[in-house]
Amino acid sequence: MFVFISIVLIFVYIFSTVIKPKKYPPGPRWYPFFGCFGLINSRMKQHGSQWKVLSEMAKEFSTKVLGLKLGNQLVVVVYGEKNIRQVTTEKEFDARPDSFFLKLRTFGKRVGITFVDGPLWREHRPFTMKHLRKQGFGKPPMEQDIQAQLNNILDVLGKSNGSSISIRTPMSIALVNIIWKYVAGEHIEENKLRQFLQFSSARSKAFTLAGGYLDQWPWLRFIFPNWTGYNIIKNMNKEILDIIEDAIWRHHSTVEGNDYIYSFLKEIYDNKDTYTEDQLKGVCLDILIAASNTGSSALDFAFICLLRHPNVQNKVYEEISRVLGDDTPSWSDNGRLIYTSAFLSEVHRLCTVAPFLGGRRALTDIEMEGYLIPKGTTILVSLGDLHQDETLWDEPNTFKPERFIDENGALKTPANLYPFGLGRRRCPGEPLGRCFIFIMLVGIVQKYRLQCNGPPPSAESVIGLLAEPIQFTAQFVKRL
């Protein structure tokens, strides 16, 4: 009898896991244990990325709110300007998912800024930004730091003598070194930084925001540490912690200074709540990861667009040489370099580095488009689809910088374009990201013509946690 009741209960339990909650958004059917995981994975080869699979699925179900279950986790994907605005502006969506994968990123603890919420996030996001600003973040000294890094990159290009090269890694090193100066008052030793950048890029390609095997079934890491990607995260964490712990140790043992780590240690010495060494490591890790691939990917996408559209490259160069001559570019030139700024907006639109915003967690039951999103659901926000929505953009698949210039030749404030997100969780690194991309692009095109040996690189990207261009090389030929 006991065995019979147990079997019945197991069946009832299994059956209950495939029943959708009332008014749950439309989506594919659920299977025991896996939900829609198997279906999504089986379509990955066809579409190339999870982001594209989900985008096609939303079209299949004619919905702007796609309801899924991955393993045992409810996941809703949100599309369209109105819904994206709701998620990014209403407080009920401010929280981040509390998953195994995300905690693994921060050495098993819920610390830092990017994937925490509530009082910890409300305290530490403003604290971090206040102390980075004190060091020059978002101010004229930051521009000078970018210009100094531009000179290093121009040296690299000069030494290449027009042979085919990739400047992705030097770009990442330049951006990380700028932000790390405000965080730790120093540059990172180059070999260590290169190693970390490699793991960071591998991790971004190996995982997806909608969760992977590791997220759904964490125990798989003991059996398949390579296949699940566990070893990539472990190796990246080792490299990154090495850099961070070394910097903190040096701050403990030297005289006082003003950078972010010193400011944080002061709070630890004063026994302030939530100021712990783990939290300090978490914030440093968030900043290093956020800066490691984003800026260099956006710039690589920009170079690919210049290579694929030689007439656009000519127009960008013509404007830069007419407006700036030989002057070093600065951020304030973006109002004068109309076509160049429109070009960059078009790159952000067509090659969105973050096709999904960072995941959210519903803090209450929430209604959207007449559906019910239950409390605790993970919410993914598709920025990439918004940027290619044919109801918002004329010929969305065509590269047309002119769409951002009005009939009087002035730059249009781009509506529906949010490469850095929007709302309270909008990217706090935006002032650095925008300024870096602009000064680097203008400074390089001003002095070098980009060309390639053979066909131009593909405009396709590798989409995992973020979108990265497929590796390519180009010749940077000095302009006479």
Ligand code: HEM
């Ligand atoms: C081209 C460069 C960059 C792009 C396109 C970019 C884009 C984004 C996006 C889309 C988000 C998610 C916003 C959301 O979930 O709603 C984000 C978050 C974040 N970014 Fe950036 N980012 C860039 C560079 C940087 C840099 C250089 C830093 C370093 C200071 C940075 C720090 C962060 C942090 C800490 C968050 C989490 C914010 C939070 O959850 O409150 N980002 N970024």
